[in-house]
Amino acid sequence: MMPPALRAAIGGLCAAIAIGVAVLMSGCTTTPAGSGNAGGFASEAQALSAEPPPLTTEQEALLERRTQRIDELLSEPLTAETAAEIALLQNPAVERALETLDMPGFDRLQLAHTLNPAFNNGQPPSTLETRIERPLSVNAMTWVSVPALAGEFTTDERGPRVQAADEIVALLFSARRAWVQAVAARQSQRYLEDVTAAAEAGRDIMEGMRRVGNASELELLQAQTLYADAVANLTAAQLAAAVERERLVQTLGLWGADADRVRLPERLPDPPPDAIGPESLEDRAVAQRFDVRAGRIEGLAGEAGVNARADVRTAWLAYRASHDLAQHAREALVPLAQRTSEEHLKLYNGMLIDVFDLVADAARRISAVNAALDAQRNFWLAEVELQRAMAGVGIAAGTAQPAIQGGFRPGTVHHVH
Secondary structure (H helix, E strand, C coil): CCCHHHHHHHHHHHHHHHHHHHHHHCCCCCCCCCCCCHHHHHHHHHHHHCCCCCCCHHHHHHHHHHHHHHHHHHCCCCCHHHHHHHHHHHCHHHHHHHHHCCCCCCCHHHHHHCCCCCCHHHCCCCCCCCCCCCHHHHHHHHHHHHHHCCCCCCHHHHHHHHHHHHHHHHHHHHHHHHHHHHHHHHHHHHHHHHHHHHHHHHHHHHHHHHHCCCCCHHHHHHHHHHHHHHHHHHHHHHHHHHHHHHHHHHHHCCCHHHHHCCCCCCCCCCCCCCCCCCCCHHHHHHHHCHHHHHHHHCCCHHHHHHHHHHHHHHHHHHHHHHHHHHHHHHHHHHHHHHHHHHHHHHHHHCCCCCHHHHHHHHHHHHHHHHHHHHHHHHHHHHHHHHHHHHHCCCCCCCCCCCCCCCCCCCCCCCCCC
8 A cells, every 4th residue: 555645745746737637627420529410419418308298188188097997907817808908008109100190199098999980980890700809909990990091192101001000900919919828827837836846745755755765766766856847847937927927018018016016817718619610701801801901902902802811711720720729638638637647546556556657647647737728828829810810910911922932921021001
């Protein structure tokens, strides 16, 4: 029979690993002094040190409402959508893009929560599919696409405006990706914290047993190796979690006390039971994508449509495959690893296998849980990419791509000019 102390250590490790199962299941020049440029430098210095003009009463009210909304969003753990909204409200790149669109100081709360009445008579696109597109993205697009695609501009004048509108909406998808990465990294860290604590306890018990002669040197080395591996994995996970959190905070445009207030949920949500089918996705994308609409204005409708279809097909294929992999890991790989561990423990209790077998099984089970966590993260990243593909931002389908010999290259960033 297994010594009680060793049984407790192994039980602790198994419990820690089971936590992961439960989580899954549920570039100036210098000028000599006295030169003619001195006056220019002085003017620049004065401009840099000048105070910005005071805010008007209306601007102060807009800023206060926006600040209140951000405070409200930061009072709860972030979701992908609240992260995207904070980025729209707070990221300074949005204001620069709005200025390019002749919308300086525009109420960003309107961008987030209302439809532009000048867009389609204030109605959302008829092709809207709420399981893919999100109201926040649709609302923002209705506001920025109208000034970006206005017919009174020349092609050269329209180019920067199209790029600015693209950047505003693309930011929302960047925020969603950053949220997924940050939550997934934190989820993995928490799991490895439990695994490391259990492996440390097992090592300590094995060291005690070795001192009294109840364990061999090889068994002790195996327990020490398992703990050393756990510490290395945990250290890497802690770094990844810290880096992904910082990337999220940067994307949101937060700093100081507000950055410290960012809270994340304990885990990513489970993937939906059923994946979105490909039916009519391509037709809907050609009808509504921002870059396709810009391409029509520039006389590139055919090319824009071909590239849009390819972009959506690529995104959907990745989405569907990642959904299947996430479901497979959750419903097959992890349960099989758990059942295998239970059988190994029975064999050990019957003195039919040794500690080495248990250690090897624990490592395999940890790998299965980590693979399932990665699959879960990859699914949500793929869904964000499908959302981006349907919106047609981040890449413009109407842009000629002369360097491409074999057709469309997904992921390459171009803009309509």
